[in-house]
Amino acid sequence: MIVFKTCQQLLNYLEKAKAAGRKTGFVPTMGALHAGHTSLIRLSKAQADITICSIFVNPTQFNDPRDYEKYPVTIEKDILLLETEGTDILFLPSVQEMYPSGLQNGEHYNLGHLENILEGTYRPGHFQGVCRIMDRLLSIVQPHLLFLGQKDYQQCMVIKKLAQLKNFSTQIVIAPTLREKSGLAMSSRNMRLSDEAKEKATAIYEALKYIKENIGLMPVATLEQQAKNKIMQAGFEKVDYITICHANNLQPVEEWQPHAEMVAVCAAFIDGVRLIDNLLLQ
Ligand code: PAF
Numbered sequence: 001m002i003v004f005k006t007c008q009q010l011l012n013y014l015e016k017a018k019a020a021g022r023k024t025g026f027v028p029t030m031g032a033l034h035a036g037h038t039s040l041i042r043l044s045k046a047q048a049d050i051t052i053c054s055i056f057v058n059p060t061q062f063n064d065p066r067d068y069e070k071y072p073v074t075i076e077k078d079i080l081l082l083e084t085e086g087t088d089i090l091f092l093p094s095v096q097e098m099y100p101s102g103l104q105n106g107e108h109y110n111l112g113h114l115e116n117i118l119e120g121t122y123r124p125g126h127f128q129g130v131c132r133i134m135d136r137l138l139s140i141v142q143p144h145l146l147f148l149g150q151k152d153y154q155q156c157m158v159i160k161k162l163a164q165l166k167n168f169s170t171q172i173v174i175a176p177t178l179r180e181k182s183g184l185a186m187s188s189r190n191m192r193l194s195d196e197a198k199e200k201a202t203a204i205y206e207a208l209k210y211i212k213e214n215i216g217l218m219p220v221a222t223l224e225q226q227a228k229n230k231i232m233q234a235g236f237e238k239v240d241y242i243t244i245c246h247a248n249n250l251q252p253v254e255e256w257q258p259h260a261e262m263v264a265v266c267a268a269f270i271d272g273v274r275l276i277d278n279l280l281l282q
Helices: 005-018 033-046 065-071 075-084 112-118 124-140 153-165 188-194 195-201 203-214 222-234
Strands: 003-005 024-029 048-056 089-091 145-149 171-175 238-246 263-272 273-280
Touching: 003 005, 005 024, 005 048, 005 089, 005 124, 024 033, 024 124, 033 048, 033 075, 033 145, 033 171, 048 065, 048 075, 048 124, 112 124, 112 153, 124 153, 145 153, 153 171, 188 273, 195 203, 195 263, 203 222, 203 238, 203 263, 203 273, 222 238, 222 263
Parallel strands: 003 089, 024 048, 024 145, 048 089, 145 171
Antiparallel strands: 238 263, 263 273
């Protein structure tokens, strides 16, 4: 695996690789890698000639500075894992490299309604930060294929919107969420949970499954309230939301419609750690 720390080094390498007709697959990450990331690397290796992974804990997407400070960093372990998986390139830039003009006053991306619902409501500015870094990364890597995890459902939609706004020709592949045996969605933030909290945290998946099993059997608002109660009863401190939405635009579903494609999305705090998850209801 080749490790590049500057954009110019990566650009030079990719220019030659693309000129030689090699197909590129890109897996952007913030490190603290787990099997969910590995599954994206494997998908990329199966579909592209060169797999590039980036590790960059992006400061502009953290609305809560404490969350940024506490974000797990396991770089040596990550490098070993990426090497074991046969990753071709690791891009490991500094903050200065990615934001040479500083963190303030970036471009504003017109994300429409996606900006101010769900994650956007509870994490103001988060998606602008995601767009700033993804815009920069995609402009440099210009991959044929981009691999993202479905766990960050709204983020996937935002990045698709960014790709449209910026006319990136990259094909976006969304891979299913990987789960622990317990059902807990894999996440770098799980590293901050005690064993006891990890066990309790499975309540999110249980609540999402409860919604899937009971959709159409009671009013949507009742089902959402019951799902929320289940999470709180398991020992969560706070549920930001557990909501049934239309899968294609994340608008709330007011009333169940038998043929509509829907997704249940959730964000909740346990042990001071904010976890998100979602489940397609079809
Ligand atoms: O999901 C993540 O790890 C990050 O939000 C991403 C897409 C790498 C952008 O920083």
